[in-house]
Amino acid sequence: MTAKATFGGGCFWCIEAALEPLDGVESVTSGYAGGDTENPTYRAVCSGNTGHAEVVQLEYEPETISYEELLEVFFTIHDPTQLNRQGPDVGSQYxxxxxxxxxxxxxxxxxxxxxxxxxxxxxxxxxxxxERLETFYRAEEPHQDYFKKNPNDAYCSMHAQPKIEKVKKTFREKLAV
Structure with missing residues (x-):
């Protein structure tokens, strides 16, 4: 039986790419949550006026990877002390x-x-x-699996790739084979 977890810590492209290789993670979907605008778009969320954060929603197998382990990985790949930003991305959506x-x-x-x-x-x-998840809105299709589709994108090379490498190095035993 799968469970779901939803996290936001900067650009969803980077978080998605870093969590996908974990054993027990069945899928990672980029989206928006935590705001008050119904059916937000990427452009609206980026404006900072919707209240939403860029987030990822995972479907995972709790028998293989626990929620606590997911939290451990999530807090390793972003800086939880940065208010409304992660690296170059600034705004409450991050x-x-x-x-x-x-x-x-x-x-x-x-x-x-x-x-x-x-x-x-x-x-x-x-x-x-x-906080409790109210509603998760799936991001537009170009944002799903962005790193896989755009591995040579400069932003991904500079920001997603280091997170992926950190997961591979720090959580080697938790990676899918």
């Missing part, structure tokens, strides 16, 4: 956010972020938002 699908995910995410904040591993405060 905020660090975990959107829980149920009470268990909500509690696990809150505990994970509290432990992360208390660990002393960051110079700045962890600013990741944690």
């Amino acid at each position: 905020r660090s956010i975990v959107l829980a699908h149920d009470d268990e995910q909500l509690e696990l995410a809150q505990s994970f972020v509290e432990a992360l904040a208390e660990s002393g591993g960051y110079d700045d405060d962890v600013v990741t938002e944690i």
Whole structure:
């Protein structure tokens, strides 16, 4: 039985590409969530006026990879101390956010972020938002599997590729064969 998890931490192209190789991750879909505009478009979300974040929604096998393991990978591939930005991407649509699908995910995410904040591993405060997922909107087709479709894109080379390499190096034992 598959479960779903939804995370945002900068450009969805980069997060999608870094999480796809994990064993137990069945699919990763880029989209928008956390805002108040119905059926947002990429252009509208990029304006910063919809309240939505660029996010990815994973379908995964909890027997193979746990929600806690997904949180660990997610928090390794982005900086949870950057408010409304990740690297060169600036705006509330690039905020660090975990959107829980149920009470268990909500509690696990809150505990994970509290432990992360208390660990002393960051110079700045962890600013990741944690809330219940209301509605997930799938992004337009050109944004799905963007890195796979555009491996030579300069943005992807500079920002997605390092995240992918970090996952391959740090979570080698969690990669699909």
